[in-house]
Amino acid sequence: MRKFSRRGLLGTAALAITLSLGLGGGTTSAQAESVLRVNMHSDLKIVDPIWTTAYMSRNYGYMVYDTLFGMNSKGEIKMQMVESMEVSDDGKLYDFKLRSGMTFHDGAPVTGDDVVASLTRWGAKDAMGQLLMTFVTDMTGSDGDGFQIKLSKPTGLVVQALGKPSSNVPFIMPASVAATPPGDQITDYTGSGPFVFLEDEWKPGDKAEFAKFEAYKPRSEPNDGLAGGKVVHVDKVVWKVIRDAQTKMNALSKGEIDVIESPSHDLLPLMEADENIKLVDLNPFGNQYTFRPNALHPPFNNPKVLEALLYAFNQEDFVQSTVGSDKYYKLCKAMFICGTPLASEAGFEDKFESNYAKARELIAESGYDGTPVLIMHPTDLAILGNLVPVAKQHMEAIGLNVEMVAMDWQTLVGRRNKRELPADGGWNAFITSWNSVDNASPLSTPMLNAACDKALFGWPCNDKIQELRMEFANEADASKHLAIVEKIQMEASKNPTHIHLGQWYSPAAMGANISGAPVSPVVAFWGYKKDE
Amino acid sequence: MLVYLIKRILAVIPVMLIVAVIVFLMLRLTPGDPAAIIAGDAATSADIDLIREKLGLERSLIEQFVLWIGNMLGGDFGESFYYKRSVTSMISDRIWPTLALATFTIVIACVVAVPLGTLAAYKQGSWLDRTVMGMSVLGFSVPVFVIGYVLIYVFAVKLDWFPVQGYQPIADGFGGFIYRLILPSSALSVIFIALIARMTRTSVLEVLNEDYIRTARAKGLSETKVMTRHALRNAAVPIVTVIGIAIAVLISGVVVTESVFVIPGLGTLTIDAIQGRDYPTVQGLIMLFSFVYVLINLVIDVIYSLLDPRIRY
Incomplete structure (x- = not known):
């Protein structure tokens, strides 16, 4: 009797637990709410898109803030917060009017003063902003919807810079927030963009949440990338951190998440075969692999050696080694991205064809003495790891003595800023990847800056390229930009600041019930619809 | 005992200082x-x-x-370089999933491994013994992520009994909390089941040949009582040691399991912090882990004396 009673109790407890498990596991707290759950390419760490150039902070910026101009899916810059723009006859005064009815998340109206404060902070930090500010003599706002930019001389840079799609983007913040010194991080996350950042729900390393900003007034035109009406159809967007590639795919297939921004290329064939998953090309320009030599030390302080690399490399080997399927890469000799208005092969027509004979000839002319070339090899990033052995093979084929040093990416990031000799902790080369929109113009391409000490790591020194970049900036007539780009490429093909190794694409993976994702040079979450 | 405890607690200070340096x-x-x-x-x-x-x-x-x-x-403990949040608050956010996973795992491991190990010892040389030992070798040998993937494939993808990933705080419902811990804890417990079962078998085998076991049997005690009251209790010291180490390992973060099952615990926080060179966060975490190890060692020593009256400090 006593034993039976115990068993009975155990059985009842087991039943209770089973019921509890079933109920607890099967219900959700807010079924009526439409939530888009997204796995981004990385965790959101820094919520100040001016303080850092990290892509995740930029993506966060597009959620929370709005921009004066936006780039559409064709690479054209269109008005976004700006309603109208008038340029004086002498091209030195830009008079802007903002769209009416725009407010920040706290209900305060967006004013010209907010714009001027935001541009001031951005202009102190961003390379293109700094360049623009060299033309600006005055910026005046108002507590209404107007603001003016006065220039010392005409330039075509104003709209290009204000419509810059990638880091650092000139996001518009409240004047009080934008008053934060550019060297300090902001602590107030109020914006006027289509989403409100839910600071209390932010769990670093786990998730970040954004609620639809109900008072956001989209433009009336249909959405086109970062331009047009940013209409939000979901109540909330959750960026969920999932580190394991296989788990991401399983979670997407089971509907536990809705979108993977950048799925592993290895898993794309499996996803293609899964009826619950669809792959969508959202970024028309993709990404660009880039070989960066260090101009401070031999042998890459010798233009002949660098030119030899242009002959020795071929893009297909590089993109094949990492991306694999030709559905997801494009061989492109244009420095400033195929498919954009500035695409041209000038200077590179005979390059990237593994012409070892020509490359060896140049190496011989360079007087290369066998100095070891230390190339940093990041082994922890699948999308970069295979590139360096390919580069090593080509470089050795033309007689360079290559030392490939394995390290994790963050070690590489620290080491690439060291100017010492390679033997003393410095380096000769590494390979990275850029979002193509970063490299779509001579002014925005970070690695084209050849201003010696003031240039990015690698520190190339090339007065001619710098002059041509300024000529590009000074030229207000966009139809003349391509000719300047071709002159830049002619110089860069003889004395490269960096070497472009092909464009690659990473389709987003999303549930079969998801639609409306905007085709955009930068990932964005307006337009998405979710069939529950 | 009290003097011993005070001495041990004071000894924590130089240990932690050395760890800090x-x-x-x-x-x-x-x-x-x-x-x-x-x-x-x-x-x-x-x-x-x-x-x-x-x-x-x-x-x-x-x-x-x-x-x-x-x-x-x-x-x-400072502020994270990235998140502009105090290290203390970040650790306190992430410690609960880790504690939940560790507790659930260790409960599963003990509930399964101790009886299995005891039975294997009792039936030494039988098919049961060989099966338990064979499975424990397998448990040691298969990486936890493989077990995790297999469990996900079978029970989440194919049978749809469990979610693929995710953690639910207990505050959002006890049922969901347990439900989401079953797969990760099961995957993680395999290695500890193997470890504890082997240790239990070895320890119980040693005491089964002792005179007091023969005496217990001679005075007519049932085999169940002989095994639980006399054999297992006297074999408990090494088993408790292994369980203590297992708890320390689990609390120090189980990166792979947390990554595969998307549990926002201390393991992934540690890896993120190390990869980002977030010095204050890594330092805070290592100090915590070191303290946990020291504390668990102390607790194990105290338990020794409770289990075995011959042990005195």
Whole structure:
């Protein structure tokens, strides 16, 4: 009797637990709410898109803030917060009017003063902003919807810079927030963009949440990338951190998440075969692999050696080694991205064809003495790891003595800023990847800056390229930009600041019930619809 | 006993100080620059220098160390370089999933492994013994991520009994909390089941040949009582040691399991912090883990004396 009673109790407890498990596991707290759950390419760490150039902070910026101009899916810059723009006859005064009815998340109206404060902070930090500010003599706002930019001389840079799609983007913040010194991080996350950042729900390393900003007034035109009406159809967007590639795919297939921004290329064939998953090309320009030599030390302080690399490399080997399927890469000799208005092969027509004979000839002319070339090899990033052995093979084929040093990416990031000799902790080369929109113009391409000490790591020194970049900036007539780009490429093909190794694409993976994702040079979450 | 405890607690101070020095120096000697990582790919040297200054990395190592230790003594473990949140709050956010996973795992492991190990010893040489030992070798040998993937494939993808990933705080419902822990804890418990079962078998086998077991049987006690009251209790010291180590390992973070099952615990926080060279967070975590190890060792020693009256301090 006593034993039976115990068993009975155990059985009842087991039943209770089973019921509890079933109920607890099967219900959700807010079924009526439409939530888009997204796995981004990385965790959101820094919520100040001016303080850092990290892509995740930029993506966060597009959620929370709005921009004066936006780039559409064709690479054209269109008005976004700006309603109208008038340029004086002498091209030195830009008079802007903002769209009416725009407010920040706290209900305060967006004013010209907010714009001027935001541009001031951005202009102190961003390379293109700094360049623009060299033309600006005055910026005046108002507590209404107007603001003016006065220039010392005409330039075509104003709209290009204000419509810059990638880091650092000139996001518009409240004047009080934008008053934060550019060297300090902001602590107030109020914006006027289509989403409100839910600071209390932010769990670093786990998730970040954004609620639809109900008072956001989209433009009336249909959405086109970062331009047009940013209409939000979901109540909330959750960026969920999932580190394991296989788990991401399983979670997407089971509907536990809705979108993977950048799925592993290895898993794309499996996803293609899964009826619950669809792959969508959202970024028309993709990404660009880039070989960066260090101009401070031999042998890459010798233009002949660098030119030899242009002959020795071929893009297909590089993109094949990492991306694999030709559905997801494009061989492109244009420095400033195929498919954009500035695409041209000038200077590179005979390059990237593994012409070892020509490359060896140049190496011989360079007087290369066998100095070891230390190339940093990041082994922890699948999308970069295979590139360096390919580069090593080509470089050795033309007689360079290559030392490939394995390290994790963050070690590489620290080491690439060291100017010492390679033997003393410095380096000769590494390979990275850029979002193509970063490299779509001579002014925005970070690695084209050849201003010696003031240039990015690698520190190339090339007065001619710098002059041509300024000529590009000074030229207000966009139809003349391509000719300047071709002159830049002619110089860069003889004395490269960096070497472009092909464009690659990473389709987003999303549930079969998801639609409306905007085709955009930068990932964005307006337009998405979710069939529950 | 009290004197022993006080001595052991006082001994924690130099241990923690040595750990502090080692972790501080190791991090600074590790290649990588947090300022460069924070600044992003398109940042210039000037931008990076500015961030380095803001983070206090321009100060001498001694100055940084003294500042850190001083703040830590006042209960301030510093602020994450990235998230601008206190390390204490980040750890307190992430410790609950880890504790939940560790507790559930260790419960599963003990409930399964101790009876299995005891039975294997009791039936030494039988098919049951060989099966348990064979399975334990397998449990040791198969990596936890493989077990995790298999469990996900079978029970989440194919049978749809469990979710693929995710953690639910207990505050959002006890049922969902347990439900989401079943797969990760099961995957993680395999290695501990193997470890504890083997240790239990070995320890029980040793005591089964002791005179007091023969005496217990001779006085007519049932086999169940002989095994539980006499054999298992006397074999418990090494088993408790293994369980204690298992708890310490689990609390120190189980990175792979947390990654595969998307549990926002201390393991993934540690890896993220190390990869990002987030010095204050790594330092805070290592200090915590070291303290946990020291504490668990102390608790195990106390349990020894409770289990075996012959052990006196």
